[in-house]
Amino acid sequence: MAKLTKAQREWRPGMPKKRRSTKVMFASTVLLLESFVALFGTLAVFGLRRGEFPPLLVFGVGIGLSLVLALTCAVLTKPWGVxxxxxxQLLLVLTGFxxxxxxxVGGLFAITWWYGIRTGIRIDRESAERDREQQAWDAAHPEGQSN
Structure with a gap:
């Protein structure tokens, strides 16, 4: 038997589906793209600056940064995730040294991050208001009642 998630265990018929956060979706997209940039940047540094840095250090830091960027997507719903x-974002810009x-590249991604967070918050706020208005309308107009 498959193990059910908390949301699956708490679900009851007629429950409205919880809306996913647009802010989290936008932020996750940016972080995953940055993860790939960090990975390819690691390969670029390894190829272009072969004699300047030990390969183990280049790959360790580069792949580590790439993993942290990707894994941060999992904590974006926490208060400290953003x-x-x-x-x-700052760390990616500082790799310019x-x-x-x-x-x-890091600066452009930081601007993209800012825009995604700002726009996501606005869209989430508008969606919550639309949901409240829909609930109020549904309460004022029960099913089966004609006007």
């Missing part, structure tokens, strides 16, 4: 995302192109 703050961690901001720290990672190793590969100068990353100042531009």
């Amino acid at each position: 703050a961690l995302g901001w720290i990672l 190793i590969e100068p192109t990353m100042f531009i």
Whole structure:
């Protein structure tokens, strides 16, 4: 028998489906894209600066950053998740000291992160208001009652 999640155990017929956060979806998308950028940036640093840094250090830091970026998606619903995302934005920009192109790439991703968080919060707020208005309308107009 498959193990049920908490949401599956608590579900009852007629319960409205919980809306997913647009902010979390946008933030996760940006973080996953940055994870790939960190991975490919690691390969670029390894190839372009072969004699400057030990390969184990390059791959350890690069793959570690890539994993942290990807795994941060799992904690974005926590109060500190978005703050961690901001720290990672700064860290990605600071990788420009190793590969100068990353100042531009990291800066563009930081702007994308800011826009995704800002727009996601606005969309989530509008969706919550729309849900409240729908509930009020449903309460004022029960099923089966004609006007």
